[in-house]
Amino acid sequence: MEEPRIGVYVCWCGTNISKTVDVEQVTAAVSKLPHVIIARNYKYMCSDPGQDLILKDIREHQLNRVVVSACSPRIHELTFRKVLVNAGLNPYLFEMANIREQVSWVHDDRDIATGKATSLVKAAIQRVAHHEPLEKRRVDIHPATLIIGGGITGLTAAMEIADSGNQVHLIEKSGRLGGMVSLLHQTHPHLTAGNELIQPLIDKAQPHPKVRVWLNSQIEEVTGYVGNFRARIRSGEEVEELDCGNIIVATGTKPFDPSQIPEYGYGMLPGVITSLEFEEMLRKGKIVTKDGESPCDIAIIHCVGSRNMEYHPYCSRVCCTTALKFANQIRAALPDAGIYQLYADMRSFGKGCEEFYMRTSRRGVIFMMFDQKGKLPVVKPNNTGGRGRLLISTRELLSGEEIEIPADLVILMVASEAREDARETAHLTGISLCGNQFFIEKHPKLDPVATTTDGVFIAGSCQGPKDIADSVSQARAAAARVLASILCGSVEVEVTTAVVNDKVCCGCQTCISVCPYHAIHFDEEKRVSEVNEILCKGCGTCGSACPTGAIHARHFTDDQILSQIEGLLSPITLKAMEMAMED
Amino acid sequence: MEYQPTIVSFLCNWCSYTGADLAGTSRTKYAPNIRIVRVMCSGRVDPTFVMKAFREGADGVLICGCHPGDCHYHEGNYKCLRRYHLIRKYIEQMGISPERLRLEWISASEGKQFAELADEMTADLLKLGPVNIKNVLEEV
């Protein structure tokens, strides 16, 4: 291996780092370390002039390794790797020291922060000396796409991809397409019928030559990697395997079961129904109580299971406006009915929704605020006579009064929650779950439909509660991402895989037993293990299990990590720093 | 100078490292004694890494992975868990208190928990005092 010539760059990140870390001191302290040819600091390393600085140094000083000490590698590792490529270096001859998220943003003492930052940079320098060039590989993208979920999100994405001439496999767990939208009588805020939105999509998708709809079907296993997935699908007794290049997960949500909240008496009191049951009532065309009578007073309780630490901490986003929609529909059907909205906070965000709230508030709808953090409203049968079969008692926050609301029908605006099989789906497709069991996107702002697994995208409310407009936007966004990769034809795959040194391997096969991807097989002839680098995802578990050290986990090799640990712990004495400063 | 423990921490790339980043972006302050090494999966944490850290003078080693069932590589964290119990026994035999090695699950959203963990472990190690690795090595 050639002699390492390392360039070290310490970023100020404006004042983000320089406020807490003495960047000059860090630069000086590491500049005298072995193999360090040049050490600099700059205001913003990620800026164009910052990148040019590295580029110029590589060329001028014939650097063959680069360390940037700045933010998290999750943010800018790729940026700087590109600089190396532009300078004609292999991108893996690079290492980042995270002195912003791990130092300047979490520590206050300037001396301690500077010392810690110096250790981290030193560790990165020691590590990068052991880096080796890795060659990127490209694999072809299979043009077919697997879409899981036949609701409005899945259907929209399917049509977008199929219309461009690419095969789509649309997998639906239930026996019908349309999902949640087909259960809605009307949608907010324009009161368009749910059926009007979904039926044309279903009618188009079903006969489409490029769409194969799988009803009553479920994914059993997904193997492979971006561009070359293989999914095993079960429909009833039949099992079929199909190949696809990309996967869009659009499995949606399910309604919260309100019988968990004893205060509301759901399941015990006949007049208490969920928002979806009310939608069904609306679709049937008649608002009636259990006894078939027309209700005089209807109360709508918001945030049932949402924004409540005992159930779900998040906002389900669609219930407030749906409740407003209900008020309008009730008013149209029953002009004299009393309509009460019991809300925790009205959240009618979104285009046209605040206006919808204003219009609704003028239609004789009474809005009352309850304390979501305190005592929830209690629904009880009315035993005292007067209006209403049921009475809801609560403390109304805007008046501070303890009140009783008469109601013949109580509608619970139930939360949207992750489907019970979300975890299973996540495992099959390699997606992570957030604390609320929704799928996690790659980046909440900059990459909202991608996941940490290349080639697997998420769209719609399986990522978090969403209205139709947002779900459709995500469906089209995911479709665009898939189409872009199909158009490109091939994709770069991660090269940080494991490789077996067959001279050292003793053939114990421990690695085979720990590999979660069955990427290692045993070569009977040579009596050694061999890694299939396309199936390997680079977790490195085999590397740590190998008793002889025959497995080389690329970019996370024993040498690299051990020297990084050494660097982290090697004493950086004040004297050494002072000496460096004097020079 | 007053004793300050040094902790080497191995964080998996997908959950725990992101969780530590979140502590940073949320500006959650924690003890500066922790030094982080990124690995792709907690399953990559080789016993050698832990031994090396103690050998080089760390007072504690913290391994963090995804919560059970959330591993990006399906089950690397379980492999790590099994290995962890063995390493604890091993370091104990060497005269290093097993409490100096910890394995915790930190998800990508648990920045606050990571910061609390760093504080807690620093406080524990302050109570335990320095490892004095030279004495340990001589005894061995």
Next chain:
Amino acid sequence: MSYRIDPEFRKELGKFGVGSEWSECYHCGNCTATCPLTEEKILFPRKGIRMIQMGLKEKISAYVEPWLCYYCGDCTKTCPRDANPGELMMALRRYLTSVYDWTGLSRKFYTSKSWEFGFILFFAALVVALFSVFLPLRPDAEQMVNASGGVMINSLIAGMSPSTFVSVIEWGDWIMAMIVAGLLISNILNMFHKIVLSDHSVRVPLRAYFIGFWKLTFNFLTQARFSKCDNRNYWAGHLLLMTGYSIMFAVIVVLLPEFQTEEVNPWYHWQRLLGYYATFGILYFLIITAIGRIRRSDINLRFSHSTDWLFIIMLGLTTITGILVHIFRISGLPAATYYTYVIHLAVLVPMILVEVPFSKWSHLAYRPFAIYFSELKKAGKPRTADIGLAPAIS
């Protein structure tokens, strides 16, 4: 104690002359913040709007705050939603008047024009009938012009001595005053029951009843609370009207023999000066208010209920006929004096009977008593330990 929501209440309140603008209110609290009369424990109008929005009928009938408002209109001006809180307070005063009135007539008068006009016309006709049957004009009235050049009004009645006539009118005055006072006092007791006694959360110490009474008298005489409103012109005008009206009331009831005299006193006589002050006070206010209501110049005069106009018209007619009686009397026109006098009474009597116990004039008593009652409640000690349940938003 919890209050049951009454969904019909909004409809009921609508009959008292307010639209449903209040449903626009989103409780920003600007109205309460801008009002110079709100205090820590006396919060309006937002709180009242909330009660109405929710239909807390029971709570509203114990709501004393509308009477503590003098309707300067600042709340309506600052309302970002045009919910018109000022007029709502006005409508609440009308509604509360009907709540306090146990006879139910107030509600009838406020909600049915035929009841109101029928009642007025009946008593007007009764007065005219009484005069034409029992107290007709003397045939030789033209000769009754006396030496001083005026008409001796009490001598114009056929078959009755002047002193007897004055006694008859005085008796009539007293009977009417008793009826009106009886009704008003019983209504005030009803109000006291609803506002103070029914509120189980406070216990009022006996001492407070005496201390508070001073505030009642003081406020009645000076309208001092009104002067705290930003526009003091309203207070000055109102004080002029109130004193004028009270003086006039006093002289025609208590001092009638001194007021309705045989002799025409010289202009500087106290009796004539008091009369002129009262007439000026009432007339000035009436003209200003009538112009304001027509032009809708000020926010507090922008919305006029039928009873507001009826009050202006009747008081205006009474005043004008009163002035005419005076002019005809000193001009020596006996027949004109007599007939104008009858018309004057035919307007005055139904006005007093309708307005004082059942309608707008009742606020003369309700306002100071409301101040009194709110003082009592402020002095009251909380009976239960539920201080922790103070409203989150006031």
